[in-house]
Amino acid sequence: MQIRLLRRARGLAALLLALCACQPAAREDAVPTFSRDIAPVVFANCVPCHRAGGPGPFPFTTYDEVVDHAGQIAEVTASRYMPPWQPAADYGRFVGERRLTDAQIDLIARWVEGGTPAGDLTQLPPLPEFSEGWQLGTPDLVVAMDAPYLLPAEGADQFRNFVLPVPGDGPRYIEAVEFQTDNASVIHHAVMMFDRSGAARKHDAREEGPGFDGMVFGQAQGPDGHFLGWTPGKQAYRDPALAWKLEPATDLVVQLHMLPSGRPENVAVRVGFYYADGPPQRTPALLRLGRKDIDIAAGDADYALRDAFTLPVDVDVVGIYPHAHYLGKRMAVYADLPDGRREWLIRIEEWDFNWQDDYRYAEPVALPRGATIVMEYTYDNSAANPLNPHDPPRRIFYGLQSSDEMGDMTMQVVPRNDDDLKTLQQHYARKWVAQEIQGYQTMLLQDSTHAENHHTLAMLYLRTRQSTQAQKHFERCIQLQPDYAEARVNYAIALSAARNIKGAIDQLYAAVSSQPDYADAHFNLAMALFQTGQQAAAKEHFSHAARLRPEMAEAIHRQLQRLQLH
Amino acid sequence: MSLRYLIAAALLLAAAGLVLFHDGANAFDLDGRPFDPLATRAAATALIFVGPDCPISNRYAPEIQRLSARYERDGVLFFLVYPDPQLSSASIRQHLAQFAYELPALRDPQHALVDLAEAGATPQAAVFDGAGALVYSGRIDDRYIDFGKQRPTARTHDLDEALQATLAGRRPATARTPAVGCYIADLKE
Numbered sequence: 001m002q003i004r005l006l007r008r009a010r011g012l013a014a015l016l017l018a019l020c021a022c023q024p025a026a027r028e029d030a031v032p033t034f035s036r037d038i039a040p041v042v043f044a045n046c047v048p049c050h051r052a053g054g055p056g057p058f059p060f061t062t063y064d065e066v067v068d069h070a071g072q073i074a075e076v077t078a079s080r081y082m083p084p085w086q087p088a089a090d091y092g093r094f095v096g097e098r099r100l101t102d103a104q105i106d107l108i109a110r111w112v113e114g115g116t117p118a119g120d121l122t123q124l125p126p127l128p129e130f131s132e133g134w135q136l137g138t139p140d141l142v143v144a145m146d147a148p149y150l151l152p153a154e155g156a157d158q159f160r161n162f163v164l165p166v167p168g169d170g171p172r173y174i175e176a177v178e179f180q181t182d183n184a185s186v187i188h189h190a191v192m193m194f195d196r197s198g199a200a201r202k203h204d205a206r207e208e209g210p211g212f213d214g215m216v217f218g219q220a221q222g223p224d225g226h227f228l229g230w231t232p233g234k235q236a237y238r239d240p241a242l243a244w245k246l247e248p249a250t251d252l253v254v255q256l257h258m259l260p261s262g263r264p265e266n267v268a269v270r271v272g273f274y275y276a277d278g279p280p281q282r283t284p285a286l287l288r289l290g291r292k293d294i295d296i297a298a299g300d301a302d303y304a305l306r307d308a309f310t311l312p313v314d315v316d317v318v319g320i321y322p323h324a325h326y327l328g329k330r331m332a333v334y335a336d337l338p339d340g341r342r343e344w345l346i347r348i349e350e351w352d353f354n355w356q357d358d359y360r361y362a363e364p365v366a367l368p369r370g371a372t373i374v375m376e377y378t379y380d381n382s383a384a385n386p387l388n389p390h391d392p393p394r395r396i397f398y399g400l401q402s403s404d405e406m407g408d409m410t411m412q413v414v415p416r417n418d419d420d421l422k423t424l425q426q427h428y429a430r431k432w433v434a435q436e437i438q439g440y441q442t443m444l445l446q447d448s449t450h451a452e453n454h455h456t457l458a459m460l461y462l463r464t465r466q467s468t469q470a471q472k473h474f475e476r477c478i479q480l481q482p483d484y485a486e487a488r489v490n491y492a493i494a495l496s497a498a499r500n501i502k503g504a505i506d507q508l509y510a511a512v513s514s515q516p517d518y519a520d521a522h523f524n525l526a527m528a529l530f531q532t533g534q535q536a537a538a539k540e541h542f543s544h545a546a547r548l549r550p551e552m553a554e555a556i557h558r559q560l561q562r563l564q565l566h
Numbered sequence: 567m568s569l570r571y572l573i574a575a576a577l578l579l580a581a582a583g584l585v586l587f588h589d590g591a592n593a594f595d596l597d598g599r600p601f602d603p604l605a606t607r608a609a610a611t612a613l614i615f616v617g618p619d620c621p622i623s624n625r626y627a628p629e630i631q632r633l634s635a636r637y638e639r640d641g642v643l644f645f646l647v648y649p650d651p652q653l654s655s656a657s658i659r660q661h662l663a664q665f666a667y668e669l670p671a672l673r674d675p676q677h678a679l680v681d682l683a684e685a686g687a688t689p690q691a692a693v694f695d696g697a698g699a700l701v702y703s704g705r706i707d708d709r710y711i712d713f714g715k716q717r718p719t720a721r722t723h724d725l726d727e728a729l730q731a732t733l734a735g736r737r738p739a740t741a742r743t744p745a746v747g748c749y750i751a752d753l754k755e
Binding site for chain 2 (some may be wrong): 067070260261353
């Protein structure tokens with residue numbers, strides 16, 4: 001009964017719409033036809049992905065192709081599973097929104113109910129044109145995988161990082177990046193970062209086949225103030241005003257989230273770079289809000305997370321990238337303005353990790369100094385959440401693996417000028433360190449025997465001048481791993497800053513004895529010995545350091561001379 | 567009896583005109599001959615409805631292949647059934663090769679088997695007992711909850727359980743489960 005009433009109401013709405021549109025030809029009770037009503041909606045909204053060679057599973061370019069899935073199309077458009085677009089309407093306007101109107105969804109439903117009539121197929125609207133190659137034309141630089149990666153036929157989703165060397169010629173300013181693959185149907189999304197440390201390359205070499213597994217990038221980072229992501233159906237764009245610097249001789253790290261298809265698949269990707277004429281007029285910054293002290297009890301169906309940051313300067317918000325894993329449920333990000341108004345930045349009612357994306361605002365959102373950016377996420381760690389990676393549910397902490405949880409929101413903002421950028425970065429750095437401390441505390445809560453995490457946490461405490469805390473974690477670190485020479489050297493530096501030279505010397509002796517070829521340890525030991533008047537021993541360790549690091553020899557020699565002058 | 571013998575026997579029965587569909591609708595083997603997979607009197611028969619362009623259906627290919635190989639030893643006959651009337655035998659053969667399927671495939675353009683098995687989506691599994699009665703129809707396992715929504719691993723292996731029960735002479739604990747996939751009703755001639 002209720003359903004029937006609803007149908008009648010829908011019929012009435014259609015009638016009103018038809019009257020408003022004032023089209024004498026359209027009868028209000030007419031069943032929509034493919035050629036007149038459905039093709040325009042499907043061609044514009046579905047065909048960008050559902051076409052031969054596109055990332056969607058079946059093409060929707062002809063009447064027959066669409067009819068073969070008509071009932072399913074009606075259902076998935078009604079549920080808004082398709083077209084895939086997570087942000088709620090009216091909570092931020094974005095570039096490339098893939099959202100059908102209620103009227104369009106109703107049209108499809110009535111067409112299917114009416115028996116999917118073709119109409120006059122000679123009157124079909126033209127299919128949109130898609131360029132076969134690069135959307136933006138031939139790139140100035142293309143980096144590609146040497147060999148494809150063989151994705152197994154089955155198994156869980158895979159996260160894998162591929163390291164693509166960028167040739168050394170530059171630096172260059174980049175105004176557009178385009179991601180290409182021959183196998184878009186198995187790639188759910190891609191994130192691109194850069195690594196100049198060589199760490200990703202080493203990691204790659206340790207694992208067989210192209211790339212290495214995991215969601216952790218190591219030391220790879222996005223280009224200054226930019227986030228480079230790709231999802232199926234995403235349109236590439238040029239933005240010379242916000243060009244960024246591509247350093248020469250760096251490694252592009254492409255992280256792919258891949259979904260096995262039922263047969264082994266070859267996966268290869270190419271990334272095209274488009275050069276800008278010169279540096280950008282304004283430099284953006286990335287603001288990451290979020291919490292790293294996530295600790296969700298098993299069974300908690302409504303865990304709430306909140307973070308906020310008050311802007312010290314005016315900014316334009318250009319883009320936003322909300323991020324959580326499989327337990328994430330609702331997301332809300334807004335700014336409370338000094339005049340009391342609330343500016344919505346994004347809202348997602350039912351988060352789906354598989355359709356994560358970064359969004360660009362149709363118009364930059366201007367936020368004044370004093371505006372407080374707030375993020376509020378909720379999580380469902382109950383058995384009722386089918387996406388829960390653990391069955392039965394377990395206590396979940398912050399972590400980088402997909403079975404851990406995250407709660408981040410990265411926002412690309414453009415300050416008015418370089419002074420404002422500096423002010424913003426200073427304010428933000430304090431928040432960042434506090435957030436990192438939370439994260440390492442949380443990770444140590446799960447595994448208090450992780451020496452490296454104790455070391456990192458100690459270093460973070462040093463940055464915030466909490467030396468008692470720093471000392472505690474250095475102690476615990478070297479207790480867990482006595483031969484951790486780097487930790488001992490950093491501990492020694494902290495001790496000597498606290499005027500405990502004797503303690504520092506003990507640590508440095510331990511460091512050089514566990515790692516005799518560690519130049520920095522010898523150098524610091526020499527400095528400490530010199531300060532306590534042990535000239536001969538100091539000299540010995542200076543020369544050790546100079547021998548181990550010939551490129552530092554001259555600097556060491558100068559240091560030596562300077563000290564002897566005192 | 568090995569799978570090959572059973573299929574040969576089935577083909578002989580079909581050739582002898584023992585096609586059991588009541589309303590005149592037929593399924594066909596890939597050579598275009600009418601074929602009744604239930605005329606074999608196997609210990610149990612499993613029909614797996616699949617679609618070559620259906621991603622969920624394809625993702626189950628390794629699992630379908632594994633289950634069919636395991637139950638072949640127990641005398642269970644597995645058939646892949648293609649309900650899309652537009653599909654040619656050649657494109658079905660291509661699909662079998664692409665997904666390394668090693669089980670017999672049938673075309674069901676008139677939806678004779680679809681109706682018999684109460685199949686609504688691809689992939690969907692139906693189990694018939696030795697007497698040819700439908701004892702299970704539904705999902706292969708519960709990995710998929712909805713379009714685009716899948717559990718990291720399946721919690722219930724419904725087809726597997728239905729086959730075990732049938733071979734043990736029991737009725738499956740659950741006779742019907744919902745199948746998530748592409749709608750067969752959309753596939754008309």
